[in-house]
Amino acid sequence: MSLFDQRLSEVHNRLHHKDLSVSELVDASLKRIAETDGKIGAFLTLDEEGARKAASELDSSSGERGLLFGLPAGIKDNIVTEGLRTTCASRFLSNYDPIYDATVVEKLRSAQAVTVGKLNMDEFAMGGSNENSSYHPVRNPWDTTRVPGGSSGGSAASVAAGQVYFSLGSDTGGSIRQPAAYCGVVGLKPTYGLVSRFGLVAFASSLDQIGPITKNVEDAAFVLQAIAGHDGRDSTSANVDIPDYASALTGDVKGLRIAVPKEYFGEGIDPQVKERVLEALKTYESMGAVWEEVSLPHTEYAVATYYLLSSSEASSNLARFDGVRYGVRAEDPANLLDLYRRSRSEGFGPEVKRRIMLGTYALSSGYYDAYYKKAQQVRTLIKRDFDQVFEKYDVIVSPTAPTTAFRLGEQVDDPLTMYLNDICTIPASLAGVPAISIPCGLADGLPVGLQIMGKPFDEATVLRAAHAFEGRTEFHKLRPAL
Amino acid sequence: MSITVQDVEHVANLARLELTESEKERLAGQLSAILDYAEKLNELNTEGVEPTSHVLPLHNVMREDEARPSLPVEKALLNAPEEEDGQFKVPAVLE
Numbered sequence: 001m002s003l004f005d006q007r008l009s010e011v012h013n014r015l016h017h018k019d020l021s022v023s024e025l026v027d028a029s030l031k032r033i034a035e036t037d038g039k040i041g042a043f044l045t046l047d048e049e050g051a052r053k054a055a056s057e058l059d060s061s062s063g064e065r066g067l068l069f070g071l072p073a074g075i076k077d078n079i080v081t082e083g084l085r086t087t088c089a090s091r092f093l094s095n096y097d098p099i100y101d102a103t104v105v106e107k108l109r110s111a112q113a114v115t116v117g118k119l120n121m122d123e124f125a126m127g128g129s130n131e132n133s134s135y136h137p138v139r140n141p142w143d144t145t146r147v148p149g150g151s152s153g154g155s156a157a158s159v160a161a162g163q164v165y166f167s168l169g170s171d172t173g174g175s176i177r178q179p180a181a182y183c184g185v186v187g188l189k190p191t192y193g194l195v196s197r198f199g200l201v202a203f204a205s206s207l208d209q210i211g212p213i214t215k216n217v218e219d220a221a222f223v224l225q226a227i228a229g230h231d232g233r234d235s236t237s238a239n240v241d242i243p244d245y246a247s248a249l250t251g252d253v254k255g256l257r258i259a260v261p262k263e264y265f266g267e268g269i270d271p272q273v274k275e276r277v278l279e280a281l282k283t284y285e286s287m288g289a290v291w292e293e294v295s296l297p298h299t300e301y302a303v304a305t306y307y308l309l310s311s312s313e314a315s316s317n318l319a320r321f322d323g324v325r326y327g328v329r330a331e332d333p334a335n336l337l338d339l340y341r342r343s344r345s346e347g348f349g350p351e352v353k354r355r356i357m358l359g360t361y362a363l364s365s366g367y368y369d370a371y372y373k374k375a376q377q378v379r380t381l382i383k384r385d386f387d388q389v390f391e392k393y394d395v396i397v398s399p400t401a402p403t404t405a406f407r408l409g410e411q412v413d414d415p416l417t418m419y420l421n422d423i424c425t426i427p428a429s430l431a432g433v434p435a436i437s438i439p440c441g442l443a444d445g446l447p448v449g450l451q452i453m454g455k456p457f458d459e460a461t462v463l464r465a466a467h468a469f470e471g472r473t474e475f476h477k478l479r480p481a482l
Numbered sequence: 483m484s485i486t487v488q489d490v491e492h493v494a495n496l497a498r499l500e501l502t503e504s505e506k507e508r509l510a511g512q513l514s515a516i517l518d519y520a521e522k523l524n525e526l527n528t529e530g531v532e533p534t535s536h537v538l539p540l541h542n543v544m545r546e547d548e549a550r551p552s553l554p555v556e557k558a559l560l561n562a563p564e565e566e567d568g569q570f571k572v573p574a575v576l577e
Contacts, residue, residue, distance in 0.1 A: 235543040326561035376533030432537030
C-alpha cells in the first residue's frame with residue numbers, strides 16, 4: 001500500500017512516533033512523480049529543492065503541529081506561488097514568477113503542508129479535458145488513452161496516481177468535480193465565497209472557487225478546514241463562521257432528505273453511470289436516508305447561461321494580459337496597439353481566444369441585453385430552482401458527469417459537445433452552492449462520480465453525507481494500475 | 483445567429499486580438515453555433531426577473547482608509563518585459 005493511501009490520522013501518528021519523517025514522505029512523493037509523470041503529465045513545475053528544504057525544516061521543528069503537517073501537496077498552476085513559476089498552462093505566462101503567495105498557499109504553509117509543485121490544467125482553466133494545456137495534455141491514470149477531465153486535470157490525476165497526498169484545484173463550472181469523477185478521487189467545490197481567491201488567476205469572477213482534491217472525504221474535510229475563511233484581500237470572501245468539519249463526519253445519515261433531480265438523468269447519460277448512481281441511492285436508503293425525485297426545471301438552460309456569463313467575465317478578466325507588466329511580450333512592436341494585439345494573439349491558445357471572442361461579443365454594444373443580461377436573469381431562475389428544493393431537502397444527489405472519461409482527441413474539434421459535458425456540474429456553480437464528487441463505482445473499468453450538492457455554506461452536511469457513503473463502500477479504495 | 487468574418491474582425495479588434503484568415507473563418511462558424519445554442523434562453527420569459535450578478539448578498543465592501551504596506555518598486559518590476567527608471571516601458575504612445 002502506498003504511503004498516500006494511509007489516512008491522515010495514521011500518517012500523523014507515524015510522524016509523531018518518528019516511525020516516518022516528513023523528508024521520507026516528500027521523497028516518496030518526488031520518487032512517485034519521477035516514476036509516473038512521464039505517463040500522465042500532471043506536473044508543469046516541480047519544486048524539489050523547496051519541498052526538501054521545507055520537509056527538513058518541519059522535521060527539525062518542535063511545538064504544535066499544523067493540521068496538514070508534512071503532507072506533500074500539488075497546487076493547480078493558476079494559483080500563484082511566490083518565486084515558483086505559475087503559467088496557468090498558457091504560453092503567455094511561460095516566464096511568470098509570481099511576487100506573492102495566494103492566500104490559500106499561505107494557509108497551506110501555516111497548516112504545515114509541503115508544496116511539491118504546480119499542476120497542469122486547461123489553459124486559464126478553460127476546458128473539460130486538459131487538452132487545452134499549452135504545454136502537454138494530462139492523461140488519465142486509469143487509462144492513459146483517456147482524458148483526466150478538466151480543467152483541474154493535473155490536480156485530479158496526481159492524487160489518483162499517488163504522486164501527492166492532496167491537491168488544490170479551482171472550479172468555475174465543474175473544474176474540480178468533473179476531473180475528480182473521471183479520475184476516481186474526491187473533489188470538493190466549496191460555496192462561492194468560502195475560500196479566498198486572492199492569488200487565484202481570475203477566469204469568471206462570479207463563479208470561481210478553490211477547493212481540495214483528495215483520496216477520501218475525511219482528508220477533504222481537513223484540507224477545507226485549513227483553507228476556508230474570510231480574507232480582507234478578497235472582497236467577495238464571505239465573513240461567516242467556519243465550523244469544525246471533521247466533527248460533522250458522524251457516519252450517520254438517518255433521516256437525511258435527498259432530492260434526486262430527474263433532469264440530470266436525461267438524454268446523453270451513460271446507462272452504466274445512471275446505474276451506479278441508482279445503486280448509491282440504494283446504499284443511502286439502507287442507511288436510513290430518504291430520497292425522492294424532484295425537478296430543477298431550468299437545468300436545460302444552465303449550459304448556455306454558463307458559457308455566456310463565464311466567457312463575458314473571462315473576456316474582461318483576461319484584458320490584463322497585455323504584455324506590459326508581466327508575461328511574454330511580442331518582439332519589436334510597431335506601437336502600443338500592436339504590442340497588445342500580438343502579445344495576446346501569440347500568447348493565447350485557441351480555446352482561450354474563442355472564449356474571449358464569445359464574451360467580447362456578448363458584452364458588445366447592442367448585444368449586452370440580449371446575451372449577458374438575459375443570462376444573468378436565467379441565472380436567477382436557476383438559483384430559485386435550488387432554493388425551492390432546499391426548502392424541503394438537505395442535499396441534492398446526481399451523477400457528476402453524464403459519462404466516464406472520454407478518449408483524447410475525441411471532442412477537441414467540437415466546442416459545443418465539449419461544453420455539454422458540464423451539464424451536471426454547471427448548475428451548482430451558477431447557484432453558488434457547495435458540491436462534492438465522490439467515487440461510486442466503475443463502468444467498464446473507469447471511475448464514476450457521485451455528486452452531492454448542499455445548501456450555501458452547509459459543507460458540513462455535504463461532507464457528512466459523502467463520508468457516510470464512503471464508510472459503507474470500498475469504491476474510494478480502488479486504484480488505477482499505473 | 484449567423485456571425486460573419488466581418489463580425490469576427492470587429493470583435494477581435496475590440497478584444498485586441500489579431501487573427502489569421504483561417505482562425506477568423508473557424509471562429510465565425512463556431513461562434514455562430516454557440517450563439518444559436520444560446521438562443522435557447524429566449525424560450526424563457528424573464529420579464530421582471532432580477533439579474534444575478536453575484537450569489538452572495540454582498541454589496542460594497544469597505545475598509546478603513548489606512549495606509550498599508552505595498553510592494554516595493556523593484557519587486558513589482560520583477561516580471562516586467564521591459565523597464566526603465568523604475569517604470570514599465572512601452573512603445574511611444576504619442577508621436
